Amino acid sequence: MEKPRYYFPEERDTANLEFSHLGFDYVACPYRFEAVFEHGVWRARGLLEDKVMHLPEGSQCLHYGQQLFEGMKVHRGPDGKIYAFRPRDNAGRLNSGARHLRGPEIPEALFLRGLEEVVQGNHPYVPPHGSGASLYARPFYLGVGDNVGVKPASTYVFRIFVSPVGPYYKGGFGPDQGKGFMVSKYDRAAPQGSGHIKAGGNYAASFHPGAEAKAAGFIDALYLDPSEHRYIEEVGAANFLAFKGEALLTPESPSILRSITRISLLEIASEIFNWPTESRKIALDELDEISAAACCGTAAVITWISHIVDDDRRWEFPFDHRWQQLYDVLVGIQTATREDPFGWRYEIQI
Ligand SMILES: Cc1ncc(COP(=O)(O)O)c(C=O)c1O
Numbered sequence: 001m002e003k004p005r006y007y008f009p010e011e012r013d014t015a016n017l018e019f020s021h022l023g024f025d026y027v028a029c030p031y032r033f034e035a036v037f038e039h040g041v042w043r044a045r046g047l048l049e050d051k052v053m054h055l056p057e058g059s060q061c062l063h064y065g066q067q068l069f070e071g072m073k074v075h076r077g078p079d080g081k082i083y084a085f086r087p088r089d090n091a092g093r094l095n096s097g098a099r100h101l102r103g104p105e106i107p108e109a110l111f112l113r114g115l116e117e118v119v120q121g122n123h124p125y126v127p128p129h130g131s132g133a134s135l136y137a138r139p140f141y142l143g144v145g146d147n148v149g150v151k152p153a154s155t156y157v158f159r160i161f162v163s164p165v166g167p168y169y170k171g172g173f174g175p176d177q178g179k180g181f182m183v184s185k186y187d188r189a190a191p192q193g194s195g196h197i198k199a200g201g202n203y204a205a206s207f208h209p210g211a212e213a214k215a216a217g218f219i220d221a222l223y224l225d226p227s228e229h230r231y232i233e234e235v236g237a238a239n240f241l242a243f244k245g246e247a248l249l250t251p252e253s254p255s256i257l258r259s260i261t262r263i264s265l266l267e268i269a270s271e272i273f274n275w276p277t278e279s280r281k282i283a284l285d286e287l288d289e290i291s292a293a294a295c296c297g298t299a300a301v302i303t304w305i306s307h308i309v310d311d312d313r314r315w316e317f318p319f320d321h322r323w324q325q326l327y328d329v330l331v332g333i334q335t336a337t338r339e340d341p342f343g344w345r346y347e348i349q350i
Pocket of ligand 1: 071234235236237238239256257258259260261262296297298299
């Protein structure tokens, strides 16, 4: 049987890009994967060349934010093999969002097939091992159709595009890369709203607070809980972490995103380093007793927080070597430079 045109396994080379100089920006790759849900069934359309989408003007995703997205990274190991990190967890989180937005779930097998095909099709864009860059995969899900009423769609598009990326926060990770965050007066999500799912509207709501923080000289906003404005939630695109004495702390709240990086770091902390971990409410005032702060996410990996400012209060946090220990294990597993005792790597055959 003739191979589909987009498989080019004989090509082992990489695209002509300066991978080590990439920021977190969109780079158009040749192919994107698409599937459509219509008449009650998902149908894969396979890889498409057109990065421009053609949608009905009445689509729910355009008017009512019936939209979800995911973000995950794909790395090339020292042996040239290609690995995604915990993609089943992204599929599960997308489906919890689909349930909340009253759309159909995506079969995990379809999600994984889409990821594999889009990475296979664009494999020269998977950055070389050691470049510090990765291939970011952006699955997303749209309610579409000829509609005007406020109700869920009956047709959905699921697409995954990929883009090679460098660090999310300029400068990336390291003891000379402390980032400052400003406590926001705004909320990114409602107390019992959609903050726990990766719905696009949550992110539009963070543009104004984020822009205010940046204008004031900070890297981003830090949000407090939307009911009392007393407890730390998370930052624009990453969960919050802190060390208090021996323990690694992370906030628990119904309105933050369940970060896959966070659950991985908690597991590394307890299973590999035997450090105590606590997921619980963390009051802003408790920063007085915290010795180190950071945030974590697929894009942000681990980002050291050097200072947090709330009006006239300011907390400073030194670089803690335990961030480096966590970073080395996490990135070592992701990039296949160390063993993966948890089974998190997902190999994509080219
Ligand atoms: C609001 C928010 N919190 C946390 C995270 C981190 O989640 P993950 O580690 O699954 O990427 C992200 C990024 O995906 C995010 O957008």
